[in-house]
Amino acid sequence: MNQNWRGAVVRRLLLLLGGCLLLGLITGQYAWALVIGLGAYLGWTLTQLLRLHKWLQEHKPDEPPPDGYGLWGEVFDSIYHLQRRDQKVRGRLQAVIDRVQESTAALRDAVIMLDSDGNLEWWNRAAETLLGLKTPQDSGQPITNLVRHPRFKEYFEQGNYREPLDLPSPISDRLRLQFLITRYGNREHLMLVRDVTRLYQLEQMRKDFVANVSHELRTPLTVIAGYLETLVDNVEDVNPRWLRALQQMQQQAGRMQNLLNDLLLLAKLEATDYPSDSQPVAVDLLLLSIKNDAQALSGERNHRITLEADPHLRLKGSETELRSAFSNLVFNAVKYTPSEGEIRIRWWGDDQGAHLAVQDSGIGIEAKHLPRLTERFYRVDSSRASNTGGTGLGLAIVKHVLIRHRARLDISSTLGKGSIFTCHFPAQQVVKR
Known part of the structure; x- marks a missing residue:
């Protein structure tokens, strides 16, 4: 209220008091005159207050x-x-909301807003096409009730959204969708869903091609390797001068067989999302066996290999696949660690789950190579890999085995000081004795 209105209110009160005093002078009842005057003013004020209260309760937005x-x-x-x-x-x-909704409605990708509990708040038209959401009956429903795939429920509940999740569409197995969730605001969720069917089909074509070619080459290579072995064993009867050539051919045939075996293993790992023979694996005994094999591989190089393993922690999964992954990490440490070097294997658990670390004192890896180490056929030093007989698929196998066991691989390395490869397994994969 401005100063003029304050003055007006004071003048009205003074006029009211003056009128009450004049009435009291005429009637001789000053007290009753003041009571009647102030009561009338109070009644008028209450009437205005009741009008305001009624308007607040009953008014329409534009009234x-x-x-x-x-x-x-x-x-x-x-x-x-x-x-x-x-x-x-x-x-x-x-107007801003309408423009945002119009722009997101035009997107081919589904945009879905979820509250902190994962209940549907809003979605665009693409979400109805890709996920089969229906307006308005699905509003307020938990997203896990509409996308019922077990992997999606696990992905949503664990809260780790650094990597997207690829799954078939709930309305058609022919559609392949990629889910990416981002947290915002008060722990709310923004979910983007893309149709990656074309990319998935191309990837399947690549996998099928590699698997088929590897399978078809396996038989002729087996025949060639068998005849070479026979010739090497009987080279004196054929021509001794061919011994060196036959040994080199046998060595290269063996490398090709190892390469095909690794390619077939990768194709098998990519065929399913989870091991069919999953059961609790005694990791401490598995690592002890791998350590003994690594010591034999070290031979005269005399590596100091130590093992620290918690015997009370078991891991749900395939023992064959885990042996393949763990042995790849340990044998790589042996290959790339100089003689008399130290290799440390450690298996332990905490509140986050279970962890396996393989640490070596080898030559180390430059930081620029670390993000690509798990790619197929990626070699930091091709000449070094050739000397050690590697196929370039070992860490790719490790990566796929860990993905199938809901785990991830962290790599840290320092040139000249060595490397640490750490596998992190979530708590749901761990079984305590």
């Missing part, structure tokens, strides 16, 4: 407040101006 005069007229005018300003702000906000 102005009631008319008034004096102090209450000023109050009603202030409310009216606030109402108009609020309507303008809401209009601007609604």
